[in-house]
Each structure stands twice: as C-alpha cells, then as structure tokens.
Amino acid sequence: FLVPAPTIASACSSQPAMAAAASTSSTETQDRAAVVPQLLEWCNKNGIKDASKITIGPVSQAGMGLGLVATAPIKQGETLATVPLNLCFSMDSVRASPLGKVIGEFEPALGDASLIALQLLYEAHMGPKSKYAVYIKSLPRPGQDGFDHPLFWSTAEQGVLAKSSTRNLGETLIDAVAEDYGWIQSALARGGISGLQADSFDLSDFEWAVAVVLSRSFFAENGLRLAPLLDMANRGEGCTNEPQIGGLGIFGGKGLKVIADRDTDKGQEIVISYGPKSGIEFLEDHGFVPPPLEGNALVGGMCSLTFKISPEGDRFYDDKEDVMGTLGLPMAFSFDVRSDGDVDPEMLQFLRFLKLGGKDAFLLEAVFRNEVWRFMELPVSEANEQAVDEVIIDACTQALANFAEAEVLTDELIQKEGVSPLTIARMEALARLRESEKGALVATQAWANRDLMTSDLKVYYQERRLEELQLSGPLTDDEYVDGSGGRRTSNLDW
Numbered sequence: 001f002l003v004p005a006p007t008i009a010s011a012c013s014s015q016p017a018m019a020a021a022a023s024t025s026s027t028e029t030q031d032r033a034a035v036v037p038q039l040l041e042w043c044n045k046n047g048i049k050d051a052s053k054i055t056i057g058p059v060s061q062a063g064m065g066l067g068l069v070a071t072a073p074i075k076q077g078e079t080l081a082t083v084p085l086n087l088c089f090s091m092d093s094v095r096a097s098p099l100g101k102v103i104g105e106f107e108p109a110l111g112d113a114s115l116i117a118l119q120l121l122y123e124a125h126m127g128p129k130s131k132y133a134v135y136i137k138s139l140p141r142p143g144q145d146g147f148d149h150p151l152f153w154s155t156a157e158q159g160v161l162a163k164s165s166t167r168n169l170g171e172t173l174i175d176a177v178a179e180d181y182g183w184i185q186s187a188l189a190r191g192g193i194s195g196l197q198a199d200s201f202d203l204s205d206f207e208w209a210v211a212v213v214l215s216r217s218f219f220a221e222n223g224l225r226l227a228p229l230l231d232m233a234n235r236g237e238g239c240t241n242e243p244q245i246g247g248l249g250i251f252g253g254k255g256l257k258v259i260a261d262r263d264t265d266k267g268q269e270i271v272i273s274y275g276p277k278s279g280i281e282f283l284e285d286h287g288f289v290p291p292p293l294e295g296n297a298l299v300g301g302m303c304s305l306t307f308k309i310s311p312e313g314d315r316f317y318d319d320k321e322d323v324m325g326t327l328g329l330p331m332a333f334s335f336d337v338r339s340d341g342d343v344d345p346e347m348l349q350f351l352r353f354l355k356l357g358g359k360d361a362f363l364l365e366a367v368f369r370n371e372v373w374r375f376m377e378l379p380v381s382e383a384n385e386q387a388v389d390e391v392i393i394d395a396c397t398q399a400l401a402n403f404a405e406a407e408v409l410t411d412e413l414i415q416k417e418g419v420s421p422l423t424i425a426r427m428e429a430l431a432r433l434r435e436s437e438k439g440a441l442v443a444t445q446a447w448a449n450r451d452l453m454t455s456d457l458k459v460y461y462q463e464r465r466l467e468e469l470q471l472s473g474p475l476t477d478d479e480y481v482d483g484s485g486g487r488r489t490s491n492l493d494w
C-alpha cells in the first residue's frame with residue numbers, strides 16, 4: 001500500500017516488442033508529468049548543478065514515458081547535470097539513515113539494491129515528512145509509463161524466462177529478493193524504525209522498490225547510485241556517456257554527472273548510455289532487452305556459462321576442494337562467452353582443473369599442491385583437453401535445448417485465449433534475449449568442436465616438463481656414458 005496503483009491501470013496496445021509492455025495512456029504520463037515542475041524545483045534546491053539546459057518531459061518514443069529533453073542547443077562535451085552524491089540513494093545514504101542501525105552486518109542476497117530499496121520504502125513511508133517526498137511521487141508504478149521488470153511477471157512468464165537465458169534470474173534475482181524481504185521483515189519485527197514496521201509494506205511493494213533501484217541507478221565509485229533527475233534519462237543505442245563521478249565545483253564535494261556525447265538541438269531528447277551490458281543484464285537491471293544491433297541479430301551477443309566442481313562421480317573431489325580452499329577460490333564459476341567465439345583462458349583453466357583425473361591425477365598430489373592451479377593455464381593432456389571441449393559442447397547444447405523448450409512454452413502461453421499484449425511483449429523481449437545468447441553459444445560450441453579436432457597438435461604437460469628438463473631431444477653422444485644403457489644421471493629435479 002505504500003505504492004499507489006497507477007490512476008489508470010496499465011493499458012496495453014498492440015505495439016511491437018517492449019513498446020507494448022511500455023504502452024501507456026497519455027493520461028498516465030501526464031500524471032507523472034504533473035509532478036515535474038515541483039521535481040525540477042526540488043532538484044535546484046537540493047544542489048543539482050549544471051542542469052540549466054535540460055528539463056523532464058514526455059518523450060516521443062511510444063511507451064518510454066518521461067525522459068530528459070534539451071531546453072537549448074547543447075554541444076558535445078558539455079555537462080548535462082551533476083547530482084551531489086549526498087543526494088543520491090546509495091549504501092552511504094542507507095548507513096546514514098535510521099536504517100543503518102537495523103541492518104548491522106546483513107549481507108543481502110541481492111546486494112546493495114535490496115538495502116537501497118528498503119530506504120526508498122522508508123522514505124515513502126515517511127510521506128510528506130520525507131526530504132524525498134516529491135522525488136518519490138515522480139517514480140513510475142508497475143506498468144506505468146512502460147515500467148516493467150521480471151519481478152512483476154507471472155509465474156508462467158518467469159518460467160519461460162528461466163529457459164531463455166544461461167543466467168538463472170530465478171535464483172539470482174527473484175529468489176534473492178524474496179530472501180532479502182524475509183530477512184528485512186524479521187529485522188523490522190524485532191523493532192520498527194520511526195514507525196516503519198514489518199507490516200508497513202508487502203513483498204510486491206519491496207519488489208517495486210527493488211525494480212526502481214535496479215532500473216534507475218548507475219554503478220559508480222564502487223556502488224549503486226540512484227540519482228534524482230539523472231534517473232529520468234532513457235538509454236540511446238550507440239551512446240557512450242555513462243554517468244560518472246565528477247567534482248561539484250570549488251565548494252562542493254563529489255557528484256554523479258553526465259556529459260553530452262553529441263550535439264543536441266533544443267527540444268530533442270537527451271539519451272545516455274547505461275553501460276555495456278548483455279541482454280540478460282539489461283533485463284535484470286532495466287527491465288527491457290534492447291533490439292539486436294542492426295543487420296546482424298547475433299552481433300554483440302553475450303551470455304555466461306556456469307560450471308561447478310561437484311562430488312558426484314569425481315573421486316578427486318576432496319583434493320580439488322582442498323586446492324581451491326587454499327587458494328580462496330570457489331568451486332563454481334561463471335564465465336562470459338561471446339559471439340566472436342573467443343574463449344576466456346580462465347574458463348579453460350577452471351575446466352582443466354574440473355576434469356583433472358585419470359593419468360593426470362598425480363598433479364593433485366601434495367607435492368604439486370601449490371602449483372597445480374598454475375599448471376592448468378596450459379593444456380595438461382590430450383584426454384583432459386578433450387574432456388574440457390566436451391564439457392563446453394555439452395553446456396552449449398543444454399542451453400540451446402532450453403531455448404527450444406522456451407519456444408514451446410511461449411507458444412503455449414501466447415496461444416491462450418485472452419492473452420494480454422503485455423505477455424506478448426514480454427515474450428518478444430525473451431525471444432530477443434535468446435537470439436542474442438544463441439549467437440554466443442553457437443560460436444562457443446563451434447570453437448570447442450574445432451579445438452577438439454586439433455587436440456593432437458597441442459603441447460601437453462609431460463612434453464613441456466621434458467622440455468624444461470631438456471630431455472625431449474634425441475640423445476647426444478655425451479649422454480651414452482656406460483654400457484648399462486642408463487642415461488647420465490645429473491642433478492635433474494624429476
């Protein structure tokens with residue numbers, strides 16, 4: 001109940017892609033737009049600088065709600081706005097607020113976004129007494145002005161999402177938010193803060209607040225910063241001007257600023273960069289998946305593969321756990337894979353270690369304990385290298401099979417009678433997501449298949465070791481030393 005429902009329920013049109021999810025009646029936009037004069041005044045009063053050439057207004061692109069608009073011609077390189085860091089919601093503001101006492105050493109499953117979301121709910125709870133009252137009024141409600149996020153999706157839609165990416169947002173986002181909500185609820189139940197009680201907000205309020213924080217903040221100086229005014233900037237394709245930390249002039253500390261990366265005419269929208277992100281990162285953070293880069297749907301594709309050293313079927317598991325524990329490394333890692341097909345050397349290092357066994361298991365013996373991880377930087381043996389390629393091929397095959405399953409689930413969902421345009425838009429976003437990840441998976445799988453065919457051409461551990469010991473060439477005359485047929489012994493370290 002902290003978050004009022006939109007005055008007009010999210011209306012959906014038959015616009016393509018997220019535009020439909022984003023579809024909104026002009027009345028809704030005006031609803032928020034009505035707060036703009038107060039918001040601009042509030043921004044001025046609270047020390048936002050360099051913003052004399054921008055305002056907030058409805059933007060022309062369907063379903064994008066509000067955005068930043070130039071009130072005068074702007075030249076590339078001009079600062080568009082600087083927001084004092086002490087006006088931003090961040091972990092600093094959480095710690096400085098009364099919430100600081102409650103959170104203690106709590107480490108949220110979702111990270112800082114959960115605690116910043118809690119502060120947003122706290123300020124909303126304070127109502128007109130909050131310094132942020134006007135700002136909070138300017139935030140979109142779920143479904144308003146195109147504001148969508150997987151946290152608002154139905155279970156069936158989230159089910160398709162689970163099969164549409166190699167990243168499991170079910171665990172890392174949806175379950176994480178529920179877990180943090182549970183922790184916060186029990187902390188508040190032990191003692192409220194300035195009237196904020198466990199029952200002051202429910203899970204859907206918390207999900208709204210998390211979605212606001214994720215979709216409107218920027219990562220700068222080691223943390224998320226939700227900066228009023230800058231949070232009205234939409235993302236433009238090809239923009240390079242991600243918000244960054246800068247000075248506020250001789251009297252003021254630091255601020256989050258955006259610089260124009262192009263000339264802009266009066267009346268034109270100012271768009272910015274949200275940073276280089278993969279499709280799933282866009283969806284998790286901002287609730288939309290950008291269209292594929294022009295001309296080639298697969299260019300720019302990226303996804304991540306996760307591998308885990310697990311005890312099942314691995315009799316060297318304990319040794320591996322010991323090595324990783326000593327190095328302070330986890331037993332599971334995620335690696336980015338890209339459509340350019342370049343494979344991360346660290347992924348190969350981890351997989352060589354994961355597949356270490358058979359005749360190579362001697363490398364796990366105590367004498368090599370400090371070196372075994374470094375040895376994995378280079379091919380170990382033909383069998384190990386082939387096993388690594390097979391793990392990569394299997395992971396890609398599994399992900400592609402999930403995508404095929406997602407397509408079947410999508411068909412079931414969109415063929416249901418009365419399916420909403422919002423569901424269709426969400427499914428279209430997932431189709432774009434799969435397309436972008438497919439590029440990376442197909443390229444990585446092709447790389448592993450090629451690598452498999454060349455495994456006989458590589459130099460492996462034993463050969464390298466003999467080289468190091470200068471024992472790999474034919475015997476030289478001075479090595480024939482006696483009639484016993486033995487090599488000359490030396491001080492070689494075997």
Ligand SMILES: C[S@@+](CC[C@H](N)C(=O)[O-])C[C@H]1O[C@@H](n2cnc3c(N)ncnc32)[C@H](O)[C@@H]1O
Binds near residue numbers: 018216232236
């Ligand atoms: C930082 S806010 C920008 C202001 C927002 N348009 C508003 O009305 O409050 C980010 C949100 O704007 C929308 N958005 C921004 N850029 C977009 C884009 N390129 N495509 C689709 N939606 C976009 C998404 O809803 C996103 O979560």
